[in-house]
Amino acid sequence: MADKKSPHTRATAKLIGIGVGPGDPGLLPLASAQAIKEADIVFTPVSRFSKASLAASIAAGTGIDESKIQKITFPMAKDTETLQKAWTQAAAPVIKALDNGLRAVFLTLGDPSVYSTWIYLRREVEAQRPSASIAVIPGIMAANAAAARLGLPLVEGKERLVLLPLPEKVGELDAYLPLADRIVVYKIGSRLEELALWVRERGLDEQAHLVVGVGLDREAAGRLIDLAEKEQGYLSVALIRGRRE
Structure with missing residues (x-):
């Protein structure tokens, strides 16, 4: 597809993917805060089920103009x-902003390079505007924040780390136990009890930990099997000790 540009495009037109961190506004990188302040327009993702934007609420501390x-x-x-x-369709307003010469930022939870809507948005923008100026400012991953909250290392020495979303069949996690020293599980959602059952059946009660609502006011941390009895899995991260051979 041809690279279409508005005759009014300024040389400063740019799109920046920004990781706002896991939830605590205090963990927003300084570079991200500066880019947000300098932006002409700030894009933030929402689902069709909720128009509230957690990413935008995290960035609110920068004094961002809501308009x-x-x-x-x-x-x-x-x-x-x-x-x-x-x-x-989602990329259309972003491309319009670039064509109008605006400096745009796109907010995403955690880091833009890890299970982020930014990945798909950038791909679409690059497909339609190959010469667009695009940059990324990394953010603190939920896995890092969870490990810090639990007081556990993710990996050390020559250990191996596996990070994945909870499989549709939770039993598929079995394949990673002998391969990894630490397994980090994202996208648990409403299936926390299912994951807890798998943990119990594998005798991993003391090796599986969970942080619920990472970086939020409702944050809770502890053994996965304990939290599964009273918490939901939304915005949660599980850290499971593997059995690498």
Whole structure:
């Protein structure tokens, strides 16, 4: 596709993907805060089920002008064709901002390079505007924040780390136990009890820990099997000690 540009495009037009961290505004990188302040427009992702933006609330401490914030609804579908149409639609206001010569930022939880909507947005923008100026400012990952909260190392020495979303079949985690010293599980959602059952059946009660609501006021940390009895898995991270051979 040809690289279409508005005749009004300024040389300063740029898109920056910003990781705002796991939830605590105090963990927002200084570089991210500065980029947000300098932006002409701030894009933030929301789902079709909720128009609230956690990423925007984290960035609020920078003194951001709320009139600059523009929410983008991101797809939850699994059908490839539906997803592609949705991504094209989501990228449209971002491309318009670049064509108008604006300095735009896109906020995302954690780090932009890890299970982030930024990945898909950037891919779509680059497909339609190959010469667009794009940059990324990394953020603190939820895994790092969870390990700090628990007082546990992620890995040390020559240990191996595996990070993955909770598989559709939780039993697929079995394959990683002999391969990794630490297994980090994201995207637990409503399936925390299912993961807790797997932990119990594998005798990992003392090796599996969880941080619920990482970086938020409701944050709780402890053994996974204990928290599973009273907490939900949304915005949670599990750290499981593997049995690498």
